[in-house]
Amino acid sequence: MSDRITKIIGYGLLLAFIAQYALSIPVPFLHELQVQEEYRRWSGLFLILYILFQWLLTLVRLRKPHGKASDRLLSIHKWSGALMPLAFYVHAHNLGFGYLMILAITFFFTFFLGLLNTNVIRAWGQNAFRLWYVIHILGTVVITVLSFLHIWVVFYYK
Numbered sequence: 001m002s003d004r005i006t007k008i009i010g011y012g013l014l015l016a017f018i019a020q021y022a023l024s025i026p027v028p029f030l031h032e033l034q035v036q037e038e039y040r041r042w043s044g045l046f047l048i049l050y051i052l053f054q055w056l057l058t059l060v061r062l063r064k065p066h067g068k069a070s071d072r073l074l075s076i077h078k079w080s081g082a083l084m085p086l087a088f089y090v091h092a093h094n095l096g097f098g099y100l101m102i103l104a105i106t107f108f109f110t111f112f113l114g115l116l117n118t119n120v121i122r123a124w125g126q127n128a129f130r131l132w133y134v135i136h137i138l139g140t141v142v143i144t145v146l147s148f149l150h151i152w153v154v155f156y157y158k
Contacts, residue, residue: 003078003117010082010115014108017085021094034093043091044154048147050087053080054140081114103146110139 019025033039057077060070088107095104113136122129 006078006082007115007117010085010111013083013085013089014111014115017089017108020089027093030090030093034091040091041154044151047087047091048151050080050084051140051143051147054084055144058137058140078114081111084111099146100150103143103150106139106142106146110136110143113139 020027034043054077057070057073060073085108088104092104095101113132116132118129118132121132
């Protein structure tokens with residue numbers, strides 16, 4: 001799958017989520033599911049596993065040399081990353097409140113950063129690419145930490 005197609009899908013899903021949220025467009029069957037506690041737990045498990053899967057690229061790249069495995073995984077990382085808004089939407093149709101809103105905004109901001117064309121960023125210079133990379137990784141750290149906080153809160157206050 002080409003980078004162009006994954007970016008089109010990613011931007012399309014992001015715009016669809018934003019439009020649905022901003023215009024309060026209801027999706028009744030999904031809302032019916034999302035109010036069920038069991039569904040929220042299973043969809044939350046799916047979402048955190050999906051997020052953790054995205055970390056696989058970083059873990060592979062920590063090994064030296066990472067070569068072809070890293071290149072193949074980068075393609076999978078981009079493709080699965082493009083579907084992140086859909087994975088989020090399956091779990092929650094809004095941004096939530098408090099720390100959940102911070103989690104959601106960080107989620108979509110980091111997603112947006114991932115969609116940016118890294119070739120263009122590299123053309124701006126190595127420092128621009130490093131800054132992009134650090135912010136992207138830092139965003140995923142915040143997402144992961146807040147996701148585990150959310151899981152703890154959900155089960156602690158059950």
